[in-house]
Amino acid sequence: MRMTGTGIGQGVATGPVARMPEPLATPADVPSTLGVEAEKTRTLESLGRVARALEERGAKAGGTARDVLEAQAMMAEDPTLADSIDDLLGQGKTAERAVSEAFAAFRDQLAAMGGYLGERAADLDDVAQRVIADLLGVPAPGVPERDEPFVLVARDLAPADTALLDLDKVLALVTSDGGPTSHTAILAREKSIVAVVGVLDALSLTDGETVVVDAAVGAVVSEPTEEEVTAARTRIAERAALVDAPATPGALADGTAIPLLANLGSSKAAKAAADGGAEGVGLFRTEFLFLDAGGSAPTIDEQRAHYIELLEAFPGKKVVVRLLDAGADKPLEFLNDAHEENPALGLRGLRALRVSEDILREQLTALAEADKVTSADLWVMAPMVSTVEETTYFVTLAKELGLKTVGVMVEVPSIALLADKVMAEADFASIGTNDLTQYTLAADRLLGSVAAFQDPWHPAVLRLVGEVGAAGARAGKPVGICGEAAADPLLAVVLVGLGATTLSMSPSALADVRASLSRYTLDEARRFADIALAASGAAEARAAVTAAVASRKEN
Structure with missing residues (x-):
């Protein structure tokens, strides 16, 4: 039986299933026999113990895991939740029941918001x-x-569990819930764990049965044949050899340089990415810095310290920082926490920053100050740009505040279709294929029911990428790819054929993509791009290019 979901990375694994135990039963709604004050004391002490334990796990895990677990510790001691629990205890409920009800109510609120915060409900x-x-x-x-x-x-995996997984024992992760931005996915990428998330039938798998987990194609095969297991083991050995090989600069077979950069969400992960062969950073997300700041934006000094740490890890190399990409799907009290029916189309990214220009100016100022005291080649870009006017506004402001290389993210079709005008204003463009696919095909990238539409191989998406690539070539300006599409080894070749000059991805994907690029020339990459563009859909494009590659090998 073959099940499908969203693959994280390009790895493959095979082995016996071990099911996560079911969660604890919902505490019974019975009156407390201890009294309100005793229950309040029990609850307060328990919340504190759990928060400290999460912080300790985070300190031990380090990296992105530490940020995630510290955020969870803050959840345990959130004042709003504490007030809700106290109200329920005042009604005579037990500590267990009050905690269950208060957290469930808050969880439902987050789930209803969708987007980033919807993913945090788990x-x-x-x-x-x-x-x-x-x-x-x-x-x-x-x-x-x-x-x-x-x-x-598992149904989903908690960050506290993912952060400290024994990688000598856990061959792969399979979850029935979660999407590409769930914490399971984020931490799986960082730890290079083979994972397929959002597999609707995952919970039908039973303890002990053998499966093949293929993240490259987002598939889980139960009861595989002997040939399928052998093929998986061969690929495991081949990937191990790739990862162990010395890292070299990204390049095509004809010597055309295609720098391979890292997507990072924390300055703490910068050194590891550099040590792993990243030639720089193609996307540094600044959201964690703001999401963990509490009720006010981090100061210029606080931001500058983080940016200096990041830039110092890549002396002399390119580092592309994306400004705060927040809004109604990641509401921040100090930016925009108004409820919106469709946050993906609402006040987010640069739109939200323009409304609170002081926050925008402070972030740009902190970046400019960090640039002055470090030797990295800092590039800065704005998220969610949809008009030429927005491009002009952002580039002008950023340069006024001392930044040298300023560009925009291409995430919506409008900006791709106006790429010539955009490239006349910006120093570079970086294509976020996750959102570009979402907006092109009108399919929420976090919604499992439309996951089949969320495929960057679709010719409509590739045509837009080609528009930006061609505009960049005409203007003599670089065009990068920083979405998950760049981590697909074969699609990476197609993207280069469409005009991408750099590719940025999770560090765990670098070895696979580096090896794939080295097999093809620029002319071949352009031919594969033409083949993909001529297809009628995503599956057809992938199949046609795969067939072209197979034909090349036979000849």
Whole structure:
């Protein structure tokens, strides 16, 4: 049986299934026998213990995991949640029941918002389970222990579990829930764990049965044949050899240089990416810095310190920083927390920053100051740009504040179709294929029911990429790709054929993409691009290019 989902990375694994235990049962709604004050004391102490335990796990894990777990610790001690719990305790409920109800209500609010915060709803469930388990004096549900390596199957995986997975035992992750921006996906990428998320039938898998998990095609095969297992093991050995090989600059077979850059979400991960062969940073997301700041934006000094840490990890190399990409799908109290029915089409990215221009100016100022005291080649870009006027506004302001290389992200069709005019104003463009695909095909990239539409191989998406690539070539300006499409080894070749001059991806994908590029010339990349553009759909484009590659090998 073959199941499909969203693959994270390009790895493959095979082994026996180990199911995550089911969550604790919802505490019974019975009156407390201890009294309100005693229940309040129990709850406060338990919330504190869980918060400290999460912080300790984060400190041990480091990197993005630390940021995620510290955010979870803040959830455990969130004042709004504490007030809600106190109200429920005042009604005579037990600590366990009050925690369950308060967290569930907050979870439902986040889930309804969708987007980034919708993905965080599962994190609240995990915190609630840990607090309830602490109150009951039982172990919190977690990763099962096995003597032999296994494929972990779960509804979703909590950040606290993902952060400290034993990579000698966990061969791969398979979840029924979650999308490409869930914390399971984010941490799986950072740790180079083979993972397929959003597999609707995942929970039909049983303990002990053998599966093949193929992240490259987003598939899970249950009861595989002997030939399928052998093929998987061969690919595992080939990928291990690739990863162990010395890193070289990205280039095509004819010597055309295609720098391979890293997508990063934390300055803490910069050194590891550089050590792993990244030739720079093609996308540094600044959201975590703001999302963890509480009720006010981080100061210029606080931001500058983070940016200096990032830039110092890449002396003399290009580092592209994306300004705060927040709005109604990632509401911030100090920016825009107004509810919107369709946040993906609302006040987000540069739109939100223009409304609060002081925050925009402070971020640009902090970046300019960090640039002055470091030797990296800093490039800065604005997210969610949809008009030429926005491009002109942002480039003018950024340069007034001392930044030298200023560009825009191409995430909506309007800006791709006006690429010539955009490239006349900006120093560079960076294509975010995740959002560009979402907006081109009108398919929420976090919604599992329309996941089949969220495929950057679609000729409509590729045509827009080609428009930007051609405009960049005419203007003599670089065009980068910083969406997940760049991590697909074969699609990366097609994107270069469409005019991409750099590719940025999760560091774990660098070795696969580097090897793929080295097999083809620029003329071949352009021929594959033409083949993909001539197809009628995403599956057809992928199949046609795959067939062209196979034909080339036969000849």
